[in-house]
Amino acid sequence: MEKGSFKWMKSLNRSIVLNIIRTQGPISRAKIARVSKLTPPTVSSLVNELLESELVIESEQGKSLGGRKPTMLIINSNRFYIIGVDIGPKKIRAALTDLSGDLVEAVGNTIPHAIDENELVILLKKSISKLIESHQNKEIIGIGVGMHGVVDVATGTSVFAPNLNLRNIPLKEELEKEYNVLVKVDNDVRAMAFGEYWYSDVETSKNMVTVNIGHGVGAGIVLNGELFHGDHFLAGEIGHMTIDVAGRKCTCGNTGCWQTLVSGPAIAEIAKEKSVQHPETDILSLVNGDVDKINGETVYSAATNGDALAIEILQEAGDVIGIGLTNLIHMLNPEKIIIGGGVAKASEFILPRVKDTIAKRGITNQAKSTLISCSKQGKNATAMGAAALVLGEIFEGSTPIVE
Template sequence: MKKGSFQWMKSLNRTIILNKIRTDGPISRAQIAKETKLTPPTVSSLVSELIEKELVIESEQGESIGGRKPTLLVINSDRFYIIGLDVGAKKIRAILIDLSGKTIDKTQTLIPKPISNEDLLTLIKRTINHLTSNHDTIEVIGIGVGMHGAVDVETGSSLFAPGLNLRDIPIKKELEAEYDVPVKVDNDVRAMAFGEYWFMEEKKDESIVTVNIGIGVGAGIVLNGKIFHGKYDLAGEIGHMTVDLKGNLCSCGNIGCWQTLISGPAIGEAARNQLERYPESLLLNMVEGDVQKIEGKTVYEAAVAGDALSKEILEGTGVYIGIGLTNLIHMLNPSKIIIGGGVANASPFILPIIKETISERGLTRQAKATPIYCSNQGAYGTAIGACALILGEIFEGDVPVVG
């Protein structure tokens, strides 16, 4: 991996042109000027800069409308690359992509426990180096990090990583010093949400919510193309919305949080508690009689195999998810909701029930019909979203360019 040197492009016009080429290319200089309301000399000058920096190339000639055929412009997608990291409670997933989002390589590293801040940072760097070890000629222009837990987005620090019991990890500072490229750090679910938004094929002016349902429950909110963080980066902690005043104790210390009803551990606990009603359940054989080994994944696998208890639990989970999402729809009125995380793998069992519940409880016809999808990004969804954090900076924010 080459370590580029960078400067920050502050020109709004340059950013507008670059993003126009990304979204509408191949496109001519004249068409850019017409659609952006910028003057032709301004467009010509800034395009020349972008070509010089190798972010844009001339691809082909368009149709003539009288006179010479115009030269069309496209993003030079395979010239620069981005690294995305998903730092979870158990492992680090890393992915290398080009500017079009094409995956070049990926890897993962298990996180030993206990681990210190310094050792985690060393492990992150080792993962990056392993990812790029076979790509010496590739020039990386940014690193995005989706970090589980609470994150200070401005400083790029992990304030608290509950799965690792670590606090105040200076991720951005360490990685920028090591690799001399811009680094953006955000909460893992917000990164996942921005990835879902960035790579969707529809127009980009929509607002979406991604709800990650796994060991815990969190949401990433994208409003009009921007991640919504809230005043102190707390926006999206929807798993701790109280839905049952007489419910179970949550890891946060409160009673009856949504997370206690729909997370992977909650699904496993529900199965363990109801086994007496289904003594013939496949679950017992799958864990060789050790009830404590029943997890959410076990319930899903048993449901696939036709287990009645497991199907019942997943369908009940779908109802609770639908109730929570209905509340979310009434609060934010998103154009769509995407469900990610391990529980999303059970979509054949839960998704129809979720939609049915929202249809029953939605306040208006439009609310009832809010599109609900399960993510298809897979295990590397957060890492892909972390790459999107950098892509958003390049094409829609302050633009890092090789100097």
């Protein structure tokens, strides 16, 4: 098998050595053997193969412990590249990354209001091909896709994309046929969550949840370093847990779902109702008095201008987000929770109230002190997370086979 091919890289012990070099490099061969519990001859053989494939390179000399200085090893980040794609309700965003997950370039294409399955696939390929054509000197070894809606991860099929009203799109099959590389497809929030895990300190953050609060609310759950999908790939639909049994009607048909209180559209609806009672609010000024034009961004802009009503609305949203996250903490007991999506932009108004609510409602001191933060990945969070799905396949190993 050709060295550097995807299947070659996924050999179990090779993955283990690669991941140790990725997370702990620069590192010596002797230390790799100690950490992996593989024999020194096995490590030496694997490292030689990795050096020959150019996946790994030698860097500086390490400190001597009495003999010759050991040669240190690092990942050759610029040898191979990954493309990560975010297929959202309104836009396709594709990102090219190196093996360290560093962003090289990102491109975007707007999705037309009305589009069918074939047209979406054509637009997807156009986005990917644009990156490949701009970087013809770079070898692409995998493509990751984060697709909104329900995804069959086993087949890489978009089962249902509600915001586009599209069904049964064979994304993995189409892209592997077109580009002849490995393709990983998952739900967009799970891809985002895996990116947050992968680009964090993975040695100490094996259990974490990313909650995306934007047009809707969803979660990606990482347990023991692996994405949790559930029995039929529905895990993470926490936006539909009931918070207020007498609350607003949700798009799912139930009432009082969490997302009817904290999503961007929910915040906008609350602002529309309250601004009518407060004609002096800057929320109305920003839309020239047209209540129908109020959206989540309007509320955030007014809050940054110091508008009391806008700040109150966001802080109350923070309280309800805190209630939902407390439920999540009591259910899964993650080490940390990361909040992403458009609502997370208002972290200065929301986050303190989220933390206060959890501190009041957590049933143990450990639950109360769960780490809560907002994502720093920005608009490329899902695309970068999709790229991480492929990186995880390359670098993550299981229990080593001692030879």
